[in-house]
Structure formats: structure tokens, C-alpha cells
Amino acid sequence: MNMDTNYTLHKYLNGEATADEIEKLKSSPEYASYIKIAEATSDFEAPPFNAEMNFELINSKRIIQKEVKRIQPLSAFLRIAAVLAVVLIGYLYVSSLDTTISTQIAEKESFLLPDTSEVILNANSEIVYNKKSWKGDRSLTLDGEAYFKVTKGSSFSVKTAQGVVTVLGTQFNVFSRDSKFSVNCFEGLVSVSFNDTLVKLPAGNIIKIENGSLVVHTPSNSLAPTWITDESHFENDTFHVVLKELERQYPITITAKNVDVNRRFTGSFTHNDLNVALKSVCDPLGLQYTITDGEVNIYAKNQ
Amino acid sequence: MKDTENVCKENIFNQVYRDNGKAIWRFIYYKCGDSAQADDLVQEAFIKLWQNCAKVPLEKAKSFLYTVANNTFLNEVAHKKVVLKHAQLQPNKVDSQSPEFLLEEKQYLKKIEIAIANLTEAQRTAFLMNRIDGKKYREIAEILDISVKAVEKRMSQALAALRKEIENI
Numbered sequence: 001m002n003m004d005t006n007y008t009l010h011k012y013l014n015g016e017a018t019a020d021e022i023e024k025l026k027s028s029p030e031y032a033s034y035i036k037i038a039e040a041t042s043d044f045e046a047p048p049f050n051a052e053m054n055f056e057l058i059n060s061k062r063i064i065q066k067e068v069k070r071i072q073p074l075s076a077f078l079r080i081a082a083v084l085a086v087v088l089i090g091y092l093y094v095s096s097l098d099t100t101i102s103t104q105i106a107e108k109e110s111f112l113l114p115d116t117s118e119v120i121l122n123a124n125s126e127i128v129y130n131k132k133s134w135k136g137d138r139s140l141t142l143d144g145e146a147y148f149k150v151t152k153g154s155s156f157s158v159k160t161a162q163g164v165v166t167v168l169g170t171q172f173n174v175f176s177r178d179s180k181f182s183v184n185c186f187e188g189l190v191s192v193s194f195n196d197t198l199v200k201l202p203a204g205n206i207i208k209i210e211n212g213s214l215v216v217h218t219p220s221n222s223l224a225p226t227w228i229t230d231e232s233h234f235e236n237d238t239f240h241v242v243l244k245e246l247e248r249q250y251p252i253t254i255t256a257k258n259v260d261v262n263r264r265f266t267g268s269f270t271h272n273d274l275n276v277a278l279k280s281v282c283d284p285l286g287l288q289y290t291i292t293d294g295e296v297n298i299y300a301k302n303q
Numbered sequence: 304m305k306d307t308e309n310v311c312k313e314n315i316f317n318q319v320y321r322d323n324g325k326a327i328w329r330f331i332y333y334k335c336g337d338s339a340q341a342d343d344l345v346q347e348a349f350i351k352l353w354q355n356c357a358k359v360p361l362e363k364a365k366s367f368l369y370t371v372a373n374n375t376f377l378n379e380v381a382h383k384k385v386v387l388k389h390a391q392l393q394p395n396k397v398d399s400q401s402p403e404f405l406l407e408e409k410q411y412l413k414k415i416e417i418a419i420a421n422l423t424e425a426q427r428t429a430f431l432m433n434r435i436d437g438k439k440y441r442e443i444a445e446i447l448d449i450s451v452k453a454v455e456k457r458m459s460q461a462l463a464a465l466r467k468e469i470e471n472i
Contacts, residue, residue, distance in 0.1 A: 009462075010455050014439050033470065034462045040415055041434040047338050049325040058320070058346050062353045141314060159314055 005031060013038060102126035103144075105251050106271070108228070113138075117156065118149040120228050123248040145175045147225050162209060163194030170203070173225040180241070182208040184220055230271040239263045242281055243298075250274050252291070256298040259287060310364055311356040319364050320349060326436065327368050330446070333431040334376055334424055344379075348372040369446050411469070418468040422461055429454055430461040 008025055011017040012035065017025075025031040101121060103109050109121045114134040121127060125144020130137075138150075139157040150156045152169030160176035170188025175181065183192050184206040192199045195212045206220040226233040232245050240261040243254050249271045267284055269277035278289045282298060289298045310316055327348060332341040348371040352364060359367050419427060429447065432438045433454075438446075440454040447454070 006455075006459065010440070010458065013433055013458055015437070030466070033466045037415065037462060037465050037469070038434065040412060041419070041430070042437075044415075044431075044435050046329045046332055046431075046435055049328045050342070051321075051324055054324065054328070054342055054346055055317075055320060057342075058349045058353075061346065062350045 009034060096130070096132050098128050098130045100126060100128045105247070106249055113140075115151050115153060117151045120147045122146065122227050142174055142176055144177060145173070145227070147171075147173045147228055162212065163192060166191040166193070171224070172201075177244075179211045180208070181210070182206065184222070184225065186222070186224055226268060227271075231268050232271065233268040234265050236264045236266055239265050239285065242269075246277065246281065246296075250277070252294050252296050254296045254298060259298055259300060308361045309356070310352065310359055310361055315361065316353060316356065319352070319361075319368075323365055323368055324349070327372050329436060330369065330428065330432065331372055331376060333428050333435075336420065340379070344372050344375050347375050366446070366448075370448075414469045415465065418465045421468060422464055426457050426461040426464065429457040433458060 005025065005028065008017060008021050009031060012022055012025065022035065026035060101109060101111060101119075103121050103123050103125050105124055107123050111119055111121075113119060113129065114131055115138065117138075119127065122145040125142070125146060127140055127142050127146060129140035136154075138154055139159060141159045143160065146158075148156075148158065148167075149171045150167055150169050154168075156167050156169075158165040158174050160174065160181060162176055162179070162181035165172065165174055165183050167188060167190045170190060171186040172188075172190050173184040173186070175183070181194060183190060183201060185201045185203050187203050189203070190201045192201055192207055192209075194209050197214070199207060199214070199217070201207050201217075204219055204221060206216070206218060207214070208216040220235075222233075232242075232249065234242055234245075238261060239256075239259070242265050243256060243261065246252065246269065247254055249269075252274070263285060265281070265285065267280060269280045271277070274291070278291075278296065278298075281287075282289050286301050287298050288301055289296055291297075308315055310319060324345060328341050328345045331344045332338065335341070348368045351371045352359060352368055355367070419431070422430065429443055432443050432446070433440070440451050440458075444451045444454050
């Protein structure tokens, strides 16, 4: 009898007992106490876990020093063998390191991945991938914006701080800066995962995610992103986003006092002429600008 | 055997932290009841994981972290008194009860708090992982590296000890 009751008690503690079984347990004063205690304690709370603080401390501590090994006295032969081993290991180590491709302000870069997939990197962006392991694992990390033309093959992933884009063979654009994450699929099918969500994005669609939540998922009829032909295009984006992209494509800093940077802007600007670019951005919003030595000041017309 | 998901890759390591950081922190907290100590030990566990990232396959990362956290804990000298705080009473519960009942309930919860602190570390850890974290016996057994039967035993002992102390039997 006691064996049975104990068995049921453990079922209850595992959340697997039926209402009937629980009632039966409660008929014994001993087990009724246990249930009361168990219920009360399940409402207890541990203090909150400060994930960010601990993560930062972990990062700062693990980057600090590697240990310095003491050099043992060796015979000449062993010494030479050791040097050769270090050189060989050094070579293997270096050739297994990741490849980083990054662009500065006003710079674009176009390159091929080991499987001849094409990547075009927009200004102020960075991609990290590993040449050696590319064959078995086509995954890279992106910070910024890039356009991909992926050759058919095994799964190809682009990892960003806000989410992951996975494809098999297709053409798509990924934008990942600050808290904005957007993917535009031009050909094929792309799978975008962010937080706990997975979205399948077919060709001719764009998805925009801000601070981890979906903002927009609409059709888009461009065949390729305009920035690869030196023009940045915006569709109902905030003025703030437009100014940030200007600062990426030209070596300038922009001040826009007394201007509402949350106004929406639809239009484009060229990467090849600063004056034309500023005009195309300011005119539609009734703004004017001055340039002095790379410092651009934007203000409303009647000021 | 190609290891494509390697803990030495920063984004994998970060994901392991996101998946396990909180649970490991609470695991240590249940043992010692000290937030600062839990912070120290969880950092230590992840730093050790990074230092050994080449030797620890992704599937073993979780048990590695628990093992390191536990071992570091055992090596530390001070064992402070463990007192855990219970959650605030829900507002709707408060409205419908009489003051006497609320006072009784408060006292009862206080007794439980103290009794939990007096459990053995083995009993307390298993018990709170089941009650607060909602972990089933199977998972607790895996983490503590004991059998499910051993978990049952600790749970029974914990309840018996708590009942004894609360009801003055």
C-alpha cells in the first residue's frame, strides 16, 4: 500500500498524476502535508539571473591571457624538432583560421566563396567564414548588408546578430545593422529564423524585423538590390535610416537639428555624387543642406 | 567524424550560454543561496568551457557546465546559510482571504523557507530543481549524474524532513 502511494506521490511531483490520484493521496494526512508543501514551494522564486552582466564578465575574462608555458631545457635535436613542430602547427593553425572580409565607409566589395557563390558586400559591413570547412558547412556570419547569389548545393546559412537566413540555392539580400534585420528574396526560397520564429520567404518578397519582432512582410518587385548598382533605395523608411546610409556611402557626418528624423521617406540616392544625393534626399522633405569639410548640416527651409 | 557545430565558434558558444546560463545559475543558487557566489561560479563554468572548447563536443557542453559548476562549488570554502525567498502573494489571492488566513499562510511559508535551508544540499538541490524549475526526475538524474531512483529518494527525504520541521513531529 505504501509502495503504491509513494509511486503516486512521485507521479504527482513530476506533474503526471490525475486529479483522482491526487485526491486519493490527500486522504492520507501524511501525504496531504506533502502535497501542501510541494504546492507551496512551487510558487517560490529564485532571484533573477542577470544574463547580460554575467555574459559580459565571461567575455572579458576569457579573452585575457593564454598561459605562458615554461621552456624546458632540451637537447639540440629535440629543440629543432620542437621548432619544426611549431612551424607546422602554425601553418595548419593559420590556414584553418577564419577569413574576414570587411568594407569601410563608401566602399563595396565583391568576392567569391570557395563554392563560387557570389557575395557583394555593401559599405561598412563584415563577413566571416572559414575556407577550409566551407565544403562541409556553408555558413558565414554577417554584420551589415550583403547580396548573395548562392550556387545550388548543401544548406547555406547567413548568421547575423538578429537571426539566421538559410537557403539551398538562390539570390537574396540581407540587411543586419543595430536592431534592424531585413531579408529580400529575389530568386528561389529563403528561410529566415529570428528569436523563436521561422519564416519561409519566397522570391519577390521582403521581410523586415526590428528589435526581434516582425514589422513588415510584403511583396517586392525588384530583381536585385539597387545598392549593387550604386544607388540606395528606400521604401517608407525613417529619415534616420536614410541619413545613416548616407554616412555609410560617403565619408561625411550629418547633423540634422530641429528635423524630425522619424518622418518616412520613399526614394533613392546615388552613391556617386554627394550633392545630387543630398538633393534627392532633402528636396522631397522640404529640407536644405550645407557642406563644410565633410560635415553636412541639414535644416528646414525657412530657418 | 566531422564536428560542424563547434563550441569554439563564438556564435555557438553564445547560444550555449543563452540556453543554459540561467539554469546553471539557479542550480548553484539552490546549493548555496548566494547570488554573488552563483554569479562567480556560472562565469567560471563558462570560462572553463571556452578554455576546453576544442575538447568538449556540443552535445556534452551542458553536462560539462554542470560538472564544472558543481566541482568548483565543492572546492570553495565558505558554506553560507541557505535562505530562499518565496514569491509575492498574488494580488487576487490577497483580496479574498481573511487577515488571519493571510497571516497563517505567511507564517507557513516562512517555516518552509527555513526548513528548506536546513535540508541537506543533495535534497535541497534536487527538490528545488523539481519544484521551482519544474524539471522532471529524468532530467534531474541526468544533470546530477545519479539514477532516477536516487532522485526519488532525495525527493521523499526532502518532503519528510520538511514536514517534520514544519509540523514539529
